[in-house]
Amino acid sequence: MAIRSVEAIPLTHALQDGQSFGGTRGMTGSRSTTLVRLETDDGTVGWGEAFASPRAVAALVEDVFADAVVGLEPSAAESLAERVYAGEIGGYHVGRQAFTQCALTGVETAMWDIRGKRVGDPIHTLLSGATTDHVVPYASTMYITEWEQDPAEPMEAAKDDGFTAAKIKIGRDLEDDYHRVSVAREILGDDAHLMVDYNGNYTPRQAIESIKAIREFDLTWVEEPVPPENTSGYREIKQHVDVPLAAGESHFGRFEFKKLVDERLVDIIQPNLGQCGGFAEARFLAKLAVTENVLVRPHVWNSGVGTAAALQFAASVPSYPHAPDMAPEPVLFEFDRSENPLRQEILETPFDIADGELSVPQEPGLGITVDEDRLEEYRISA
Template sequence: MQVDSVAAIPLSFPLEDGRAFGHARGVMDTRSAMLVRVETTTGEVGYGEALAPPQTTATAVEEVLAPMVEGASPYEVETLTERTHQEAYNLGGGPILQSAVSAVDIALWDLIGKATGEPIYRLLGGQQTEAVTPYASTMYITEWGEDPAEPIERAVEEGFTAAKLKIGRSVEDDVERVATARELLGDDAHLMVDYNGNYRLKQAIQSANALEPYDLTWIEEPVPPEDYTGLRKLTDRVDVPVATGESHFGRFDYKRLIADHGVDIIQPDLGRAGGFSESRFLAKWATTENVAVYPHVWNGAVGVAAALQFAASLPSYPHNENVPEPLLFEFDRSQNPLRDELLDAPLDPTGGSLAVPQGPGLGVSVNEDAVERFRTE
């Protein structure tokens, strides 16, 4: 089995006027993704996805990665990251090329899974996993000034038992939003917050301390992702676990986070951190330092499916059945047809449980008509 062709497919969906949303650093008015479609000489097809500017990332796939992969076996996938650092060493660690590598890597693993008849999480060494616990990623900062209670009320109605909210505009606003969510979700729900790196160190400490009564499961990106010193100081000074990773790209970015215990939790995004191959490397490395791993997931349908397979492969080390810990999985609740309409059978996170596809590869079927509907040139 050899790769015959690699196609990069930029996707885009503009939101309605006045419906932009986002986080403390700003709002967005378009959902986008970049798919990679890899076909073998015998006609098998694998899909991957990057979470990055679609047109620019597509160019990186076409100009740098396609020549490396075409004619090769999909089983050579785990050499792809190293090859980019060797053969495109001026670009190998950059976010665009790393995101492009992620999409190609996912597609190649999808092909391997289809060739072997196994879901990817089993190929990665994961134990039999039927489902994960989804948490609603919600309460965004909106252009239209949405009442913060409304998205949490919807999440509760949909059966979510965990949620993550956007905060980071002021300590007072943080407390108001978290208090609202905790009251609506109840005392037993897992509750996380995401600052999107909008605070300096002392602001983040003040906020974390003010939120301590609300029993947060973790705080995410409290300071900018490039502020490694601030992350380390914050992790040492607050009791709530500190998480980051969505804006880090591969092993060299993660080196200081893991080796120096800069955070308690790393959050590789499968569409940015290097796909399955690099994320598996990061997860095993994190285990050696007793750092937890929960993937960041804010992707389209293929990216969500990839993250779900990765999450199902993660070990519970050092915990066993005596320390039960749910396998929490992020599921964005904002409008995104690139997530909801690209699969023949969309993933359903409602009801408090999200099934892990057991079919070969990613375990999902991509609707190619829908792909063409959202394709942009």
């Protein structure tokens, strides 16, 4: 059952004028990604997502990766990242770089989807040997919006929809940070998990001042207080405030993650399953992290395909150091609450929460069925 074709499908959905939103590092006026569709010689189809500028990463998938994987068995996914690092695929100089990692992720994920379909198991079982039924979704909400919005509205909507945990955007100024966090905590209640995300907008000094002001609100983690490349800033923050730090959505390659873990720059790593190198690489990162008691909570701002991949990965993460008779930390799973038809419309059964839980698909592979007709509505020319 060798791979016979590789297709990259760049997708975009433009938001209406005035509806841009995002974090402190800028607004997005569209939702875009690239899906990767592999087909084997017996007609089995596998899907993956390369979460990067769609035309650019699509070209990389088709120009560089297609030749390397056509003719391979899907089990070759196990060593695909190493072949990229070694320069065998893509060339020595760019293997560690972001776009190469994104392209690798899309292709590698699709190979795992096929592996799962071949043996009849969901990917999280292939990765971990265990079965996980559900995770705890947290609402990713209270974005910075181009339009005027009362920050209470999206949080109340998330609570009404059953979310028991949430992450909000802050990082514009200290007064605004305090106001937004206090609004969120008031609505969610004292027992809920609440996280904040600065999207790297502060200097270490600003971040320390902000975190000291809001830490009374009992934050489960503080995400990207300073830019991803500012490793000395993470170190400085850790010296001054005692809150769990998280990062990883803007880190690429195992060497950057290893630095985060080894130097204990963060308490939680957040690989994205559209960017981090694929399932084998994500499993490697997870083992690296849990060995040092660093938690693993994937970053998810993807289409339905990347969300499915992140969910399978999250369901596979070891609960170490917790023994079976001890309640482990809940696997909090990011659930983007913003409008995105690439998440909501391209799967035959979109992800939804029930009773504050998100079910992990138990069907083979990613456990999803992609609506290929629907994809065509968002496809852009390569």
